Amino acid sequence: MPRRPRNGRHRQGRDANRNRSRVMTGQLANTLFVRLEGPLQAWGDNSKFVVRRTMEAPTKSGVVGLICAALGLSRQEARAKLPELNGLAFGVRIDRPGSRLWDWHTVGAKVGNVTAAGKVKITQSTGEIETLVTRREYLADAAFLVALQGEPALIQDLAKALAAPRWPPYLGRKCCPPSAPLLAQPGPDETWHNPASMAGGLVEALGAVPWRPRLTEDFPSSDTISLPCLIQWQAPGATETAPSEAEVWYDVPICSDPPVHDPRLVLRTEVVVRVGKALQPPVPAPPRPRADYRDSQYKKQRQQRLEADHGLCVFCKMPANTVQHVTYRRAGGNEAPEDLCSLCRLCHDAVTMLEYGLNMGLDRINPEDPRWRDPILRHRKEILRTRSLETRRRWLQPEEVE
Template sequence: MTGHVLLIRLAAPLQSWGTVSRFSRRDTHSRPTKSGVIGLCAAALGHDRADELGELTATRFGVRADHPGTPVRDYHIVGAGRYPIRPRDIITDHRRAAALAAGMADSEGTTFGHHELADWYGAPKYIVTEPDSGALVSKQLSRGALVTERWYLADAAFVAALQHPDRAFLETVAAALESPKRLLWLGRKSCPPSGTLAGPLNSGTVEDVFKSTALLPSQSVGARPSPRPWAWIETTPGAPAASPVQDQPVSFDADRRAHTTRWETRTRITIAENAIEWDVIP
């Protein structure tokens, strides 16, 4: 399939493209995912999470690793110490809810233990006033630190490509990336992009455009791009050397979030001697 290709520059001090993430450990893929890039474009266009993704899901996706970056781990601590009681804490102390829900009654005599939200409601005990600040605190809400891991790619720079037969559609996406309607980040909210995102819009295929577009400039001292960078390009099921990837977005709606399988090939890209340089605002 030929058509038109929009290049997207994905560079920042930190980026993180999670594939399997839980509270205690948030990983990152070695490269941007299609789900993450489509989500970036949807945010730029101003879509809500519940909106249909439309033509964004129909794009053919590719990513070229000009600077693969260095994996770094953030030793993250959450929740240690004691905190002032907020008004909502009086009725939403989740740590004690299960023990207190059964048998608790409100001023009207209704038993919270029979309420459908019984597992979520309760009131903290041992509320005291701190002598220095006068704030109300609960000894019950004091807890030890929860240690978690957050993985990132440091000083990485990728070129993502979206191929679509409708040039006007890609022009709309490109304009949105430079004047986004919502905040943009590279995988996580703590990873805002740096510089220009939307690159050249060319006719052809992802493979052709990757070969005819020069490598991104170095983002940090000592970061030297490979003269033949790796690229991962979407292909049809059953194609030679194709591998399945579970990152084709169906919906970002919290109630029906889903991804399906797509196929991609891994290949070396040889940059043409007359490759086109594209303006990048650092």
């Protein structure tokens, strides 16, 4: 029996579900968004030998290599896929530029350093080949949003691969794992505006994704923010010439083994985007620990501490009339003698002012620690000056008070 044809209402419902699924995946019809964020990143361009630098933003070869790893392609297998991936339009939005960090790296693969005469250097003490030391540059605490535009079928395949990569991805080097999912997706209550087609361009696509600060305290003063972008320039026609401000980046991969790259033209621009919700919700401060001063066990430990310190303040050696908690980890009657220290009232008030000003948690100030000597002395002087003024205000006329 032939199947009954679907009516228009069923077809409309099916199309609506398909469009809804596209919004839920976070990918526009022809655009793939990749979020690159991690403690360290390294995107080399023309680094050679023992000094390995990084570019200021992800390179196309680095992102293509990351996609090949997600697809599970070896270097030999990726060679056939490179022309298709190189045809994708490529743009980067710099959400957080990060800071540059240098580190050194030893290579112990029996390579060694070669002298001017062409001989391998030998360590005199061990007789072994001298270790090769290289310098590596990284981008610390950076975040980028990469937009790739191409055919919808290819974009969907790449989105599935990035959502469940076959091989572990890394941000330029194997020691740089990502700290967030690679596939950028909208939140439950977010909507990304689709630039509709490739005619919308990379700038419009990058402007469709809101910028999300890490913490609530990082919110800008306005609802929008301007972010720098690096956009791959593509000639609209055969006779078009590149703008004079275009930069040349040698990061289009042609072959992985040995590495061969072609140049591409990059334009710098800025895009104004909406500010979304913070990536990390505000963390409430832990409750300030309290001690049970009426507990009999605490009173016993307090007396033992005063006797152990011979009734003297551990800071100024004046007679002590109170004790201070060095840590509150066992507060509430379970204090150990080393959790307390004897202080006079003046030093106790100075230490308390410091602790409240620093919003300290369970572990507090140890007045016997030399690093706290100068701050405690400053607060002692401030307390003495304030109390002296208060006393003078009580007994002198207003015009006589400084």
